Amino acid sequence: MDVESLVRAMPKVELHVHIEGTLEPEAAFAYAGRNGVTLPYGSPSEMRRAYEFTDLQSFLDVYYAASSVLLTRRDFYDLTWDYVERAAAENVRHVEVFFDPQTHLARGVALSSVVRGIACALSEAHGRWGISSALIMCFLRHLPEEDAMKTLRQADGYLHLIDGVGLDSSEIGNPPAKFQRVFAEAREKGLRVVAHAGEEGPASNVADSLDLLGAERIDHGPRSMDDPALVERLARDRVCLTVCPLSNVRLRVFDRIEDHPLKAMLDAGLAVTVNSDDPAYFGGYITENFLASVRGLGLTAEDVRTLALNAIEGCWLDEAGKAKLRAELDEVFASS
Numbered sequence: 001m002d003v004e005s006l007v008r009a010m011p012k013v014e015l016h017v018h019i020e021g022t023l024e025p026e027a028a029f030a031y032a033g034r035n036g037v038t039l040p041y042g043s044p045s046e047m048r049r050a051y052e053f054t055d056l057q058s059f060l061d062v063y064y065a066a067s068s069v070l071l072t073r074r075d076f077y078d079l080t081w082d083y084v085e086r087a088a089a090e091n092v093r094h095v096e097v098f099f100d101p102q103t104h105l106a107r108g109v110a111l112s113s114v115v116r117g118i119a120c121a122l123s124e125a126h127g128r129w130g131i132s133s134a135l136i137m138c139f140l141r142h143l144p145e146e147d148a149m150k151t152l153r154q155a156d157g158y159l160h161l162i163d164g165v166g167l168d169s170s171e172i173g174n175p176p177a178k179f180q181r182v183f184a185e186a187r188e189k190g191l192r193v194v195a196h197a198g199e200e201g202p203a204s205n206v207a208d209s210l211d212l213l214g215a216e217r218i219d220h221g222p223r224s225m226d227d228p229a230l231v232e233r234l235a236r237d238r239v240c241l242t243v244c245p246l247s248n249v250r251l252r253v254f255d256r257i258e259d260h261p262l263k264a265m266l267d268a269g270l271a272v273t274v275n276s277d278d279p280a281y282f283g284g285y286i287t288e289n290f291l292a293s294v295r296g297l298g299l300t301a302e303d304v305r306t307l308a309l310n311a312i313e314g315c316w317l318d319e320a321g322k323a324k325l326r327a328e329l330d331e332v333f334a335s336s
């Protein structure tokens with residue numbers, strides 16, 4: 001099998017996907033129609049054509065505006081179901097999904113509609129395709145820590161459905177130190193911790209996410225490569241980095257896929273993985289992220305296998321679940 005066929009066939013673990021980032025323009029128009037919300041575009045194709053981003057903030061402005069069509073539990077269920085259908089078709093076996101409660105609470109949407117809608121679709125995906133999942137509640141770092149704290153406490157009734165907390169939105173000007181107390185409280189509640197860092201912001205945000213927030217994985221993290229001592233630490237401690245190549249190009253972190261440091265990160269011994277971030281906005285889901293990386297960076301079959309193994313190692317399945325995925329992966333690569 002050639003490398004691209006291996007990418008398509010192999011079992012995959014997705015560790016960085018924002019459920020709001022899977023909102024395709026057609027679905028946005030459908031939800032807008034049934035909810036009586038007006039979008040600032042005439043059609044789904046016009047909406048898609050507007051996706052020309054200059055940086056993270058220019059994307060976030062569009063992304064938060066589009067999320068205004070999500071109002072009911074059914075919207076969150078349908079959104080998540082559409083995503084898992086695609087994931088199943090791409091041989092995703094395990095997914096850890098982010099959601100942004102504050103975006104929705106601010107519009108008067110009940111947290112129960114958001115969490116129960118998403119969790120119900122994820123549970124049905126397990127029954128239908130055997131896709132396992134975890135749910136990660138992200139705090140918006142452009143808002144004050146008190147807002148995040150209020151949200152964390154509001155989630156008390158849903159902690160049986162939530163596995164961890166994350167930190168996303170505008171990285172520059174909103175360092176990890178701003179959120180130390182809320183992450184300490186989340187850890188006390190038994191929640192696991194991840195954080196976006198080193199996407200647009202400096203390498204120091206990566207170290208601070210580990211040291212000040214207790215993050216066990218770093219979402220994105222390519223700017224870690226600016227600091228050799230940090231690279232050494234991340235490699236030594238096998239810190240999983242959930243890299244999103246198409247996102248980084250579309251948000252102009254790197255001009256072209258050929259300039260992306262994914263291959264250099266692998267060669268430096270980092271526990272990097274390939275993920276899709278906001279696939280409805282960035283031109284593809286997990287398979288497309290792998291294929292773009294293979295084509296742009298000349299990844300070998302061995303590189304692809306390492307990336308897939310890193311995701312299995314870094315995910316929150318128990319050891320038996322991980323062993324099952326490793327065996328499936330071995331089978332695909334052995335038959336190549």
Ligand code: ADE
Binds near residue numbers: 021056171196247277
């Ligand atoms: N929220 C959704 N996508 C994001 C990204 N790439 N960075 C930070 N926050 C986000």
Ligand code: ZN
Binds near residue numbers: 219278
């Ligand atoms: Zn992200």
